[in-house]
Amino acid sequence: MNTRSRSARRPPEAIHVGNVEIEVASEAIAVIDIVQATATSDLFGWYAVGRALVRELRQLIQDIGGNYGLSCVKSTGDGFLVTYRHRESAEVAGVDAVNASFELLRRLTARNVAAPEERQIAVRVALHFGEVDILPNDREGPNVSYAFRVEAVSRGSLPQALNPIEPQRFPLHNYLICSERISDVVSRRKPNWPLTSCGLFKLKGFSGWWELFLVSDEIHA
Numbered sequence: 001m002n003t004r005s006r007s008a009r010r011p012p013e014a015i016h017v018g019n020v021e022i023e024v025a026s027e028a029i030a031v032i033d034i035v036q037a038t039a040t041s042d043l044f045g046w047y048a049v050g051r052a053l054v055r056e057l058r059q060l061i062q063d064i065g066g067n068y069g070l071s072c073v074k075s076t077g078d079g080f081l082v083t084y085r086h087r088e089s090a091e092v093a094g095v096d097a098v099n100a101s102f103e104l105l106r107r108l109t110a111r112n113v114a115a116p117e118e119r120q121i122a123v124r125v126a127l128h129f130g131e132v133d134i135l136p137n138d139r140e141g142p143n144v145s146y147a148f149r150v151e152a153v154s155r156g157s158l159p160q161a162l163n164p165i166e167p168q169r170f171p172l173h174n175y176l177i178c179s180e181r182i183s184d185v186v187s188r189r190k191p192n193w194p195l196t197s198c199g200l201f202k203l204k205g206f207s208g209w210w211e212l213f214l215v216s217d218e219i220h221a
Helices: 037-044 044-066 092-114 142-151 156-158 182-190
Strands: 011-018 020-034 068-077 079-084 121-133 138-140 177-179 195-203 206-217
Touching: 020 037, 020 044, 020 092, 020 142, 037 044, 044 068, 044 079, 044 092, 044 195, 068 138, 079 092, 079 138, 092 121, 092 177, 092 182, 121 142, 121 182, 142 177, 142 206, 156 195, 177 182, 182 195, 182 206
Parallel strands: 121 177
Antiparallel strands: 011 020, 020 079, 020 121, 068 079, 121 138, 177 206, 195 206
């Protein structure tokens, strides 16, 4: 159940696949998904509403990420794969990713106050930390896959979990869920950020049970 790894603190290096050199680095990985994006596009139209919402979210992520070591933004259709890197202390990227995610949630909350119903943006944010293969405008590797599995966990996943939290304590949108690696970093470096265990989950493609956490700051506590 423990995803900690000393290798996550190694500096960037390179591996060779055939004649191709691929950089490997430790980064914080965020999967940001727009809640009900497909339903919104189906109801109001991709070109009329959906596309503008996705592009606005991308711009917000880029504007915020510039202050937090943003290293990659890749579209996933209904959201984005985002990574953060800190060159002096790898795990600080985990703190930066949480800070960037909190700021994104705050900006979306403020934005949605004046936005009509069809232009509301609600998101789910999942965070993980580990080594990734660095590709142009993309990231690959098991830790990226793991982050996507974390994002797939929702209130509807609780009946299959071990020791789950009460369903009413798991938000439907605008929340931050993270892996044990991120929770370890937060516990050491930001003990004032409350962590709530969601329970132990089976994640597709990964053996065993994995504990996941909701993380909040003072504003969202």
